[in-house]
Amino acid sequence: xxxxxxxxxxxxxxxxxxxxxTPAYCKGKTGxxxxxxxxxxxxxxxxxxxxxxxxxRLYSVGFNPxxxxxxxxxxxxxxxxxx
Amino acid sequence: xxxxxxxRGGWPTDAPIDRSEHDLADWELLTDALVHVLAGKGLxxxxxxxxxIESMPPDEYERASYYERWLYSIETILTEKxxxxxxELNA
Amino acid sequence: xxxxxxxxxHEPIAGDGLPAATRARALEELLVEKGVVSRTEVREEIDWxxxxxxxxxxxxxxxxxxxxxxxxxxxxxxxxxALELGLDPGPSPVVLAVExxxxxxxxVVCTLCSCYPRALLGPPPDWYKSLPYRSRAxxxxxxxxxxxxxxxxxDVELRVLDSTANIRYLVVPRRPEGTEELGExxxxxxxxxxxxxxxxxxxxxx
Numbered sequence: 001x002x003x004x005x006x007x008x009x010x011x012x013x014x015x016x017x018x019x020x021x022t023p024a025y026c027k028g029k030t031g032x033x034x035x036x037x038x039x040x041x042x043x044x045x046x047x048x049x050x051x052x053x054x055x056x057r058l059y060s061v062g063f064n065p066x067x068x069x070x071x072x073x074x075x076x077x078x079x080x081x082x083x
Numbered sequence: 084x085x086x087x088x089x090x091r092g093g094w095p096t097d098a099p100i101d102r103s104e105h106d107l108a109d110w111e112l113l114t115d116a117l118v119h120v121l122a123g124k125g126l127x128x129x130x131x132x133x134x135x136i137e138s139m140p141p142d143e144y145e146r147a148s149y150y151e152r153w154l155y156s157i158e159t160i161l162t163e164k165x166x167x168x169x170x171e172l173n174a
Numbered sequence: 175x176x177x178x179x180x181x182x183x184h185e186p187i188a189g190d191g192l193p194a195a196t197r198a199r200a201l202e203e204l205l206v207e208k209g210v211v212s213r214t215e216v217r218e219e220i221d222w223x224x225x226x227x228x229x230x231x232x233x234x235x236x237x238x239x240x241x242x243x244x245x246x247x248x249x250x251x252x253x254x255x256a257l258e259l260g261l262d263p264g265p266s267p268v269v270l271a272v273e274x275x276x277x278x279x280x281x282v283v284c285t286l287c288s289c290y291p292r293a294l295l296g297p298p299p300d301w302y303k304s305l306p307y308r309s310r311a312x313x314x315x316x317x318x319x320x321x322x323x324x325x326x327x328x329d330v331e332l333r334v335l336d337s338t339a340n341i342r343y344l345v346v347p348r349r350p351e352g353t354e355e356l357g358e359x360x361x362x363x364x365x366x367x368x369x370x371x372x373x374x375x376x377x378x379x380x
Contacts, residue, residue, distance in 0.1 A: 018134070019130065019137060021286060023090055023092045023286060023336065024086035024092070024093075025092040025093035025312060026092070026336075038268060038340075040267070040339065040340050043130040043133075046128060046130040046131070047128075047131050047134035049164070052130070058339050058340065060341075062333075065312065065313070067316070068316065068331075068334060069331060069332065070312050072336040073336070073338045073339040073341050074338070074339075089286060090285070091285050091305055091308040092283075092308065092309065092311075092312040092313070093285075093309060093312055094305070094309040095309075096305070096309045096310065098305070099306065100304060100306050100307050100321055101300070101301060101304065101306075102299075102321075103300070103301075104300050108195065110195035110198040111198075112224065113198050113220065114194075114198045115219075115220075116216050116223060117198075117202060117205070117216065119219045119265075120211045120216055121210075123215075124210075124211070126210070133286070136287070145305070149300070149303050150198075151194045154194055154197055154198055154201070158201070166208070166210060171204065172197060172200055172201060172204065173192075
């Protein structure tokens, strides 16, 4: 699935054994797509000697934990539509 | 939700931020350079570096200095790949 | 639970108990002996690492302050903008410059490790890599800014950027009042490393 800027999304709250780049404090949070970044080799497989293909699209997702905003870069397969 | 030791965002702490800085020691520059050179040769990519760091036992991760973690990772990854024999660095 | 990055003797961490400095040198020796790396390659990489400093980032910001069209190019693609000024943006695939304004203040962290625009800012300070900063930047960023001596007006949105992937962030701080007469080099001298991380503001000229 691809996402568009402004779309409401949820960051998946699933456990993951091994290397991944979705921080615990973001899992389960709902926010909005702020930017569509390039695609990159998947770090979850590249960390174990594989080539990381197919590449995964990276998105900047913004949410408000409190009186500030956090923008975090999350790979597409960790996002779900929340519209 | 369980989190790994390197996953620090929002980790409960009251610790103030120590703003003192130090110039990198020669061995730290050397460690940094080794990772870059190994990466250039396709022997160790940044994802493997991070994974190696994250594989440290949690108490060691927290006690280690920044480049000690890198060193641990290089040894782990290169041993895994057979570039280093297990325990070869200790010989 | 505190982290220290000083090179002083303590319980060695990894392996058989040798201090890290010894292990690092032994590792280099082994890899050179095996022909995996050459000493020249290592020295050249060290030379590149020590050549990096915040002066390059400051040049980008100073040019952006005086040239609005350059600023737009910088915000669109910081790697290209750096190359335009003859600067080395480094191996990171993407560097993104984000602009502080009257209504938004940015602050950068890497909660998972230490990702940082090293080519343009030099090595990250120890505190940036520290566990307390990585923890509190996304749970108490205003408290962190207070520790760094920065208070934001209530109507300024505080936006924390967590560099969790391949994007490196560079903050373009606001140009201080009273700098209209300053040339580009004088402006660059005001722009500190910490202001390009977002935990500080540029120096205000006397």
